Every structure is written in C-alpha cells, then in structure tokens.
Amino acid sequence: MAQLTSSAATLGSRLFMNVAYAIDYLKEKDRPLTFDSIVAYLSLDHSDDLRQLRGALRRALLEDPRVLYSRDGLAGKGSFEFRSKYGVRSQEQLLALLQKQSTAVGILVKDLKDGWPGAPAAIESLAAQGAVLVVRNKKDNAPKKVWLDDASLRHPVDEAFRGMWDAVKLPANGEEVREKLEAAGLKPTTAKKVVQVVAPRERKRKAARGGRQTNTHMIGILRDYSHKRK
Template sequence: MSSHLEKLQQAFKSNVTSASTKITAKRTSLAPPPPEAAPSPAPSNSSNTSKAGKDTKRKREVQNVVYSQPAATGYGSEAFTQVTYVIEFLKKKDEAKTFREILEYLSQVHADEATKKLIASILRRHDRVKWLPDPQLKLQTWDSGTFLHQPLINVRTKQDLIGYLQSRPDAQGVHVKDLKDGWPDCEDAIDELEAEHKILVTRTKKDNHARMVWSNDPSLVHNVDLEFQHMWHKTELPTIDELVRKLQDAGQKPASEDPSKRVKAAPKAKEKKKKAPRKGGKITNQHMLHLLKDYDKTRK
C-alpha cells in the first residue's frame, strides 16, 4: 500500500517538473517585446498658431450659406422705398395705374395684406401722387381707385406754360428742370415760344440749354426796317473823347466819361519817420558822481 502511494507521488512530481520545463522553454523562445516608441516632441507656438489659423480658415470657408432670405433686389424691402420706385414708374408711364398694376411692377402681388395696405396708404397721402377714386364704387376700399403722377408744375403744353407764367403773383423765373418733371420734352416748345417773343429764356453758356423762363409781352417787340438798320450801321459815330469834348464845348456836362482815360494820381510814397535823438535818462547813481568826475582839465 505504501509502495503504491510512493509511486503516485513520484509520478506527480515528474509531471510538475516536466510542465515547468516546458513553460520556461516557451517563454525563452518568444521574441522580446519591441521598445516603446519615444514620445513626439511638443509642437512649438508657431506651429500651433499656423495650425489654428488653418483650422479657422477652413471653418470660415465651410460656413453654410443660408438661402432662406431672398436675394437683394432693386425694388427695396421697405414700404417707403417701394413708394419711391412707384413714383418713378408713374412718372415714366404718364397715365393712371391701378393698385394691382403697381403691385405687379413691384413684384409684391403675393405679399402679405399688411404690407399692401401700408403701401396703398402712403401712396394716397403722398404729395407727388394723385389718387383717383373708382367712380363705380359708392364705398371705396383700401385698394380701389387709380394712381397718377403729380408733377411739381402741372404744365404739359405751350398754352399751359403761358397761362402758368401769367398767373404767377411774382416776377420770378421758373426753372426748366421743374418743368421737365411733368413735361420731359419741353425744350422744343420753349424754343418756339422764345421765337414768338412770348417768353424770355436764359440759357447755359456751355450747351445753350434753357435754364429759366419768364413771361414776355410780344406787343412790346417792334421790328425795325432793314433800310434803317443799314443806315444806322453806315453812320460813323464820334469817338468817346470827341463826344465828351463836343458836349463840354456846348456847355453840357457828359453823363459818363471813359474810365480808361481818367488820369490817376500817382500814389504818394510814404515818408519814413525819423527816430528822435535819445535823450539822457534820469541819473540814479548820485552817490558815485565823485568817482565819475573828469580830471583831465585840472592837469597842467
């Protein structure tokens, strides 16, 4: 019995020894692990700054564009800006337009009702727009009627211009640029009225365009015969000096003289003031007079 246990104990020890030998051999046969990689050097401030700048630039370039708002148009977005374009539209068409036609021009047909009402109310109160009610409606709505351009001066024909100038309470002239606000092609009519002596016109020196107009009375204009004009130009008129001398010989005083013939007195030269001789001042060192005394006269 004891011999059997001894055999088992020896067998167990041999198994343990052989197992430990195998494990040791397996460990030695394995390759050693590779050395750990050295840590990378810390980046400098300049590299950090350049990297941050590149990242920021990339972020700015990748910004998404918001397409929810419409692109800027020439009509403007505010109601008062819209009215400005409406006035130019009515001025160019020179005829009454409905509010529907105005909205079509502004591309505001599908705008909200509050915006439409605001534009209509501004147009009705504007001094450059005339609102004409719809004669077929007893009760006007906010979008009824038509709109017409109201110029600065409501003149569109030659007769209107003459009547307007004659009805003015003052004698001031009328600017042609104000006439063109409601009558763009008025220059031809102005030239015709000037030739008929019905208006007086001042013109620009550079382009000879009409600048201002006044009312004129054609009955005050008298034609001179051509024969008399030729006689007048052939007559030799005396010179100014001769005319003045003849008037003085006749005992009459000339109304005017040639300013170029006047003898101008030569300007008097300014005399330089002579400096007065310097007078002796008050002597204050009386106690030292004996030291300043001159003893040359006492010498022999």
C-alpha cells in the same frame, strides 16, 4: 422682441425703396395708373408674404403730396398720378401759369420737366413764336428758365443802328472804365472822397454886465412920477 424689431425695420426699408420706385414710375409714364399696375411693375405679387408691404405702399402713396389720387379714375378702379410742382402739361397751361406770375423771378424748366417730360420741346416752340423768353444753360444750350414774352413789344431796328451799336467797344477792365470816365470829365464811383476838415468856431466871451437893468429899452419914453407919491 428683437426679431419683431428687425422685421419692422426691414419692412420700413423696403417700403421706402418701393415708394421711390413707384413715384419714379408714375413720373415716367406721365398718365394715371391703377394700383395693380404699380404693384405689377414693382413685382410685388399677391402672395401673403407681401400683403403687408402692399397695404403699407398703398397708404404711403395716398398720403404722399407728390401723388394725385382719384377714387373715380380709370372707370372707378382708382387712379394714381404724379403731381408735379405746377401741374403743367401743355403749352396753353404754361402760358396761363406765366401770366399769373406776380414777380419777375421766372420759372425753372427743371420744375416743369418734373411731371412734364415734353416741357423743353414745348418751350423751344413757344420761344420761336416769341411767346416766351428763355435763359439757357451754357453747357448744352438747353432751356434753364422761362418768362412770358410779348411779341407786340418787339420793333424792327435799322441795320445801320445795329452796326453802330455793335461797333461800340466796352472797356476791358475796371481801370479802363475809370480812365474813360475821367477823360469824359466824369467822376468814377471808386474815386476817393476828400473829407474837408472844418475848424471849430471860437466862441466869443460876453462882457460881464455891471448890474441888472430892466426895461432899458423904455428909457426916455416913461416919465418919472415918483414925486407925486403921498
């Protein structure tokens, strides 16, 4: 029993390792491959000792969401292909994907590279055309995030205005910002709010009434007919 458990654990460990290698291989090749090609790369020959591992590997690749399988692919031999997050492999597909975005979050270039190694070069080309906006890494200036751009919205700016704009110096720190605002007669948002203390109003006591009177507003209008009672 212990030997069977050890054998199953060994198979599971080897399977996990070979699935990772197989997916990396599919990602590197960036094209559909047959299962035999994958097995040959992993050096899993067709000996009886490895038959169980090959069968488990095939089932694992078929069930892996990162792998796209086509039964009719490669002339009916069946093909395995890496499935990237967005499935983009060309500039046209990238532009179509960006046009469908409903938010302004942008798309990470690393997610595009995962399945499309040529993504950075394609993004550089589109950026030069004014088709996309790019945020870059500070370390190597490589594209980090990409958005759709519209070249028709770009307008030439007079050089004199550019010079005036560049000549405007921003305050170096928060204290300088505060001083600039106060000098311009503006109130900084960091200014302390003065809380006005409102004294409670004193209530006037109403004078006590001598007795209850009704219809006092009709005095002098109504006539007294009590003497005519029978």
